[in-house]
Amino acid sequence: VNMPTDSFESPLTLAACGGHVDLAMLLIERGANIEEVNDEGYTPLMEAAREGHEEMVALLLSQGANINAQTDETQETALTLACCGGFLEVADFLIKAGADIELGASTPLMEASQEGHLDLVRYLLEAGADVHAETQTCDTALTYACENGHTDVADVLLQYGAYLEHESEGGRTPLMKACRAGHLCTVQFLISKFASINKTTLNNDHTPLSLACAGGHSAVVELLLAQSADPLHRLKDSSTMLIEAAKGGHTNVVQLLLDYPHILAIRQQEQQRQELEQQRLQQQQQLEQEQQQEQQQVEAAEP
Template identity: 30%
Template sequence: MLFEICPGSLQIVTLLLECGVEVNTRNYCGQTALMQACRYGHWEVVQTLLLYRANVNRADYLNGRTALHFAAVSGHSRCIRLILADFVPSIIHPSNILQPVNCDESAPVKNYPDRSSLARVVNRAADGGITSLHMAALNCHTECLQLLLDLSANVNAVTIQDGTTIDLIGAGSAPLHYAACGGSIPCCQALIAKGASRIATNCNGWTPLQVARLLRRHWLEPLLIPDSSIPVQPLPPSRYLALPLSSIMKIARDCGWRIVDPAPVDADPCSVCLERRCTVAAEGCGHELCTRCALYLCSTNIIATATSSPPGAIPCPLCRHGIVSFVKLPTTMSLKDLAKMNLASLTLCTTCTMEIPELNSARALLHKGENRGCRSLEPLQW
């Protein structure tokens, strides 16, 4: 089954998907292949499943966790980046990664996805009200936590009393309570920098400081005391942000990405792989790449661009210009257009075959039999 072999088996998963296996198939726990791939951190499998439109909102039967929960609890930042790619805008304001450059109604709507959709996916709660941010904080995954915070995760989300889950800290706990339980100083600093309250209490009346003392995380006390003098500086944007990922995934779904189409003799090949023809261009610098190389670049890059580029821009491999979006070249045809061309070619060939001598002889014989009044010959269906 797809969900049983997906970890580390990219070629087999791709083959099964191409043969028509349902991408959202569940196992007996209600887990999909996307959840399993996120659990083990196989980002290439995650990317392939998402290109086949895997559903990121599905939750398992055990405790309501989505693929984002599985990626956060295991600390796989690349998987989180891919899961949320379709919800992150390509054009943003430098001071706020979720704020469009301008709100002019004449601007293209495609550049401004619904911010509430991103917030709903990021803040989706499993049983007990536990969000992905709680899981990342508890397991001390600073990179995942910072990425979730940059993508509108609610720093004040609290757990709820639920008989299906075991909460050792208590209901009403915020992510800072969970970070104190995990004992990570960077996670606590990131949450406080985003506005987490040091004096918030859960249903047991515990503050994050009391949770740290209860679990003997004494190194956190200077940071978590209400009148702490330790300065907490605003953190830079996560290096796992990838603005152009949304645009290149859309192009890959529309135009394909697995077909190895060698570059024509009279055209320049992709500047990265030097094999395939160029299908997309980077907005801004205009350098051309093939779809597969652009996908790989956006999925793996963790190198910051120049300070003048918006947070989340990917540096161009040729000129280091910050890329915020990809556009397909005029010569790049969509899969629908290619299918129409193939259908037109097939229709043309079928029409031509109707004029071969054998069929013309059959028509003549039928016409001759009808003229003689022969009833044994039935009309042929052409």
């Protein structure tokens, strides 16, 4: 009953993965090992949670499955796998059954944030998940959300106290992560929350702009430049924004950087024109008000 496949999938593991509750119960009654692990290190409970089979999860727990069992390499648990898949009902069942909400190399909150499962993120935060928990590389739920472009998740995490300028390995902030990945909406959101645009990394003085240039994300580059990112910044190895873009063969970004001084001059001229026009309109309105007041005074003085 415990004979595995080449990938160490036992009959019970396969039944759990497929959500076949009656079959799983039969195998357990005939002596199937409820803690058997496959080549990924997953137990039947982990497989059931990963696939979102709540009834199977309930069965395995009722038969004594270890709710907090972890894989050897990544310390994944049934709960982290359920959260990665976005299975809110399964996560809720596991937590109410005693699953550790902070267990795992990446916590359940990190897994849900990385995959953009907004409702699950809210649930975990309300259940007391630590928004400041870090991985070995100092990543947090917020850095994962921003790196993967989940702006709505990032917003909720900040509402629960996540640190906007948190530095992961090498000193990279959530804004830097979003810029390197090219997530324009997330970059716009973080800037609106006053994320530091010209902050540098610890290892090579990368900035959000240099990372966007290296990634070839022209829309992000244009946004950062418009928000006063420093286009003349040099990295520790003397690389420039132009060099970072050129190394990756990003023609559009190179063109944008080369044209930027001219574009900036045009924008400044347009801004000056608009300011002068606004001043003219204000002066005209003031003059009209004065003339109207004088007319009213004249009319009031007439017998």
